[in-house]
Amino acid sequence: MKRLIACAAALAMLAAPGAWAQNFDDPEEFAKQREQLAMTPMGPEGMPWEQYLEDTMADTAQHAKEGPYTVCFSNAGVNNPWRVVGWNNMQAEVELHPEIAELVHVDAEGSDDKQIADISDLLAGGNCDILIVSPNTTAALTPAVERACEQLPVIVFDRGVNTDCPVTFIHPVGGYGFGIQGAEFVAENVEAGANVLMLRILPGVDVLETRYSAGRRIFEEAGINIAGAEFTDGDNAKTKSIVEDYIARGQIDAVWMDAGATAVAAIEAFEDSGLEVPVFVGEDQQDFLQKWQELGLTAIAPTYPTYQWRTPIIAAVRILEGEEVPGPEWVLPQPAITADNLDQYINEGMPPLHYAMCGCEEMPGYPERWGGR
Amino acid sequence: MSAVPPENPQGPPVLEMHDVSKSFPGVKALDRVSFHCRRGEVRALVGENGAGKSTLIKILSGVYQADEGTILLGAKEVHFAHPVESLAAGISVIYQEFSLLPDRTVADNIFLGREPVRRGMLDRARMWRETQESLSLFGADHGIDPGSVISELGVAQQQMVEIAKAVSLEARVVVMDEPTAALDENECEVLFGIIERLKARGTAVIYITHRMREVDRLADAVTVLKDGRVAAEFDHVPEASLIINAMVGRELRDFYPPAAGAEEIGEAILTVRGGGNDKLFSIDLELKAGEIAGFAGIQGAGRTALGRALFGIEPFTRGAMILEGKEVRFQSPRDAIRAGLTLVPGDRKAEGLLLMQSVTDNGMVSARAFARLLAGHGGSGRLSAQRMEELFGQMEVRAADYRQEIQFLSGGNQQKVVVARWLSLAPKVLIFIEPTRGVDVNAKAGIYNLMRELARGGAAIMMISSDLPEVLGVSDRILVMREGRIVAEHRRGVGEATVMADATGHTEAAA
């Protein structure tokens, strides 16, 4: 048994450098996103989904077309609550545009292979005026998107692709920005040398890895001790168990999470052990925001706004009408929820994992469409 | 029946085993056993279950390796590490449980593991041709197509395929382990004919059996094993009693229990009027309290189907069943058991035993399945493990420990446990299918006595067996079936010839 563990440990050591071979820790990108967080967005006030941070525009005159339009959407999947909220946003947005006759939606259920097939099916069908893609992974979908670009205008959002052929790529500031917002808050609220527990969902996902590397960089700069970095699989029970184990072993002064779906489980671990909840970084899920308010935590909720699901539809209509849109990248603002504006995001009628930064409050079907009452 | 074959070849033995010993943990299975067999000779190998016959054969075929001793084949010493090697050397064993693949064709099975290959591909044409050649041993109308799938053949036909396989292997020594266990009289005759032909070709046949009649009919020489040693060896076939004495070490008088007296036979418990289904036609039948009714017939005559119909496995679709004056209709064995019927299945391993469970659990399974029913009898019918074990004691079930898994018991003891399973339910009708298959001589008598005891207790016994002397010896009344119908009924004391004539529908079978 001992030998087995030793062997396994040796294996793990070997593995460690391998895991970091990919560059999720790019200082340039880090600096750029840090800068973007501080920018004042352009575009209409109070409608962040139509705002943009970078001032370059894509000309779309060549795509102008008579309506009504058939908009096609290849979705990576609705396999987590964030995507569920986003997908609801998008459907509601379509209802705001009478010029869209039909939204054809295919769901790849989280499989690259399937999404590639889906895109080629959509192209073969020949009905689409424009194609929106939310890629399951960047590299795998690149060839499929390239082929689509040859036939019709393409909009990519959330994750990008390794080509600049789409008319625009819509995304908020990004993972580094998310990591920066949370970690800076922790650094401001604890002493140097304090212990922070970093909870991560799973390794290898680009948008999560960048959050982590940014957080880690800031903690190291501020001299904060990282007590541990653990993967929770996004599982409540596992999260709670891990936090309980850390509590049993020593003082935890702050908890940083790369995504907030299991934040409440982590908080409960402190509650159930009869301890004060430390400085906490969550996300904009309703259950966390409510818990935060209820317990009066020192906390912050960086967001990866779900309102970005509205933008592709808006962009699609503009492109087909020949209006210019921000491009080749449409960088959306990425605000964090803080103690100052917490109240305005809390709505007890919404489901626990509803993402408060959805920009959907004024949309048709709110709140029922999003599962609220 | 002719007792001694016309000639007794005296050539050198084709097979010799000298001082073969084999031990298993805790058991000395074979103790310096010597054995031989000549060309063109049928040597009967007899002995009770557990006497060491199977071990000897498994050593011969390379399944086991002997601890001591030598094997000479054609005067050359051989060592078999695997059945393949013995096969290659010309020893072919036909086991009791067929080793045929049910979903493959006859040709596939005959060439199993040694398919001819031409240019990297199976040479199916050759397989086909040679299969037909091997089958031709059975005459022109064996009715087996090399392309038919085994599961679609009858038991006797499957056995023919096994033998054809041995023939196609050009085996010098063919071992048959109780080949007639699943055959009826007619099929036995066919088999005996085949064995004669094998003999004529110069093949040595080792014939394992429990049936003295077959030894009489077929063998040229006899070896008797008892407790892992050679108890007797004959270069001719002696009187049956001599063999039996050597087997059991004592004389077996009163092998069959006495018949029921007229006063012991009571009213009909179960009556069938015009019963029928896919396999059975216009069955009229009465099973009476205190009486053993024996059912004779050839394979496929419908005896087992009748037992299964009565027991609700494949129920009657026509006619009426009346149990103690009330009409009943069983759709499952459970219905039948609840009404007081029981069945001891013929294929013990597949249908009777829970191999991984203890002896006690095997005995108690039915009582447990009907615990509520038994409790309803005012609690007197309940069965405790202790009472079960006492019952085992009375029935002389021999086991080191009743908590031991039943797979480690001998066939006879296993059969007794299966019978014991029913006793706590106080059954009114007991159906026995092949009750002594794979059971040694000594234990057979025990089972016959048990059946008689149950009848005396007021139960109606239905016995289905392919062992005709057994049917005639045990039954008070003999019913003969043919093609799904009951064609004749006889009192005890009827001759084998008469019954065979009825069973086959040909009078010449009686000759």
Next chain:
Amino acid sequence: MSSETQDLNAVRARRRLPRINPIWFVLAALIVAIIVYNPNFVQPVGYMNFLKRAAPLAILAAGQIYVIVSGGFDLSVGSTITLTVIGSSMLLNNNPDATWWVILLMYAMGLAIGLTNGLVVSILKVPSLIATLGMMITLSGLALMWSGGAPRGYLPESFRYFGRANITDLPLINILPISLIVLAVVVCLLWWLMHRTNYGRLVHAVGDNPRAAVLAGVPLMRVRVSAFVISSLTAVTAGILLGGFAGVSTDVGRGFELQAITAAVLGGAQLLGGRGSVSATIAGALTLTAIFTLLNFVGLPQPVREVVQGLILISAVAYAMYRRRHAVH
């Protein structure tokens, strides 16, 4: 009732032959190792947290062993847990007064799932591996359809009580999680049912040789179906505990079916039926949880844990087969 007295003698008889399942030694060794790495484990909070965490898996495995002994598999338990948690949150809608009838409804749902599994296997004769695989896919699809892909409601404290609350200030052990009481009750019940009643022996009989069991009068379909029902009901129980412990999510319960089977296998159960013990299965579940805890304390990364789990799974069965081969017959 009759069964109790009936089997009493069998109990006495069996006690004469002490035979300890090796899994207990493995468990003991692992616990010693955990204590070496984390001396706090001997504190009540330490081991109580451990037991609390193991409770859902232990209960689930104790139900799974019924299906395994009866000769099948139940792969649908993981998604039954998901459906229980999601369903409860949807129905409760943050209304504590509804707790009892929602729990009752969830058990009714478990009953329906178990019945369906059992009937599909018994009547349609679909191999249980495929039948419950289909059920697994169907149920997780249903859970997602019902909720729209994300949890829609909270579980009130009254519901979460079973999985979350502790009785505190007790002498000696200081705290006692409610889930541990649930575990104890369920395990005692299932142990008694499997090893001290007629029904339990009939489950063994059916798994050992279904044809022989039918001919001996065992109601095959009833026994088989009830084994699936027991498994589904324990899944609902595990779901209530897991939902209570950690709240609502759409992937709660994922992977639990394989863990439950692993626990049973570690406890020496015979796949395809006929042999298995509830207590050894519980030991298997505790062992599995102890392995995870230990690996956690040792600080090995997740991938290594998977490798270790795989190796242990294979070696446990290989060892059992080795013992069976070399057992004196």
Next chain:
Amino acid sequence: MSDAMLATRRSRIRFETIAPAVILLGAVAIYIGVVIASGQARYLSLENLVGVFNRSIALAITAIGQTFVILVASIDLSVAALISASAVLASVVMGGEPAMIVPAIAAVLVLGAIVGLANGLVVTKLEVNPLIATLGMALIIQGCLSAFVSNFAGSVPKDFQFFAYGIAFGLPVSLIFIGLLALLSWFVLRFTRFGANIYSVGGNREAARFAGIKTARVVIAAHVISSLCAATAGLYLASRLGSGAPWIGRDGMYDLESIAVVVIGGTVLAGGRGGIWGTIAGVLIFALIDSLFNIVGVDAFAKQVLRGVIIIAAVGFYAVRSQRMAA
């Protein structure tokens, strides 16, 4: 040869052998019906049909291998992990270099052979239940893999993408590959000694052993074939996705889906009965259903429910019809 063929034709056609074809015909009929009813007849073009089948190449390759293992009464749950590992290994070794294509393919096939050998040895020599053995193997592979890589790693050169995207003789190369693989498997199972041994060992392992067949070798060989097929499916996915990631096998559910497809195709889990064409029919059924869902626009969750029900119903369909007792 000719009279041998005659003989098989003479024997009664058994229901199980035609059941997959019946279900496939049903699926095709429903597909055509729905497409016409919903007025989307353009989906009936040959091009589209090729596209439909092209969706399931990886599943088909895996399922062909799985057929061999199930025929010998074993099972392989390690295919999904192996697919991921192979795809990653292929794209890492290639690293975008056309010169490394051949070494990468060799490396992947060696990996497949090793995994298959290990599976087979554990199943035969240690006598571990195949379900447990391959499940354990899956965990080990997945663990080792995610210890080394956590995202897309390496990349395949454009030339190698010919496997997934290339067209030859007017048909996708991958489709031709599947056709050839299926033909080869059919030939091996039907016309070689090894194929006969596969059926014999699956039908009755003891009898096969007594007849001198080295049963352990046959089981090991079946596992090696299954693993080689899974490795090939990994190569295909690397070619299609341009790179390999440690989750592609798991996310594709190739382990459970390949088993489901084989069983729907009429191969019996207990071994000894079934064949490649049934499996291909099973894959086609899945592909048609998938495509149908997209045409009708069934939402992802309802899709899952329907898929579960279809698996049960399809297997139930002829399980009821065949007289054998289910395990």
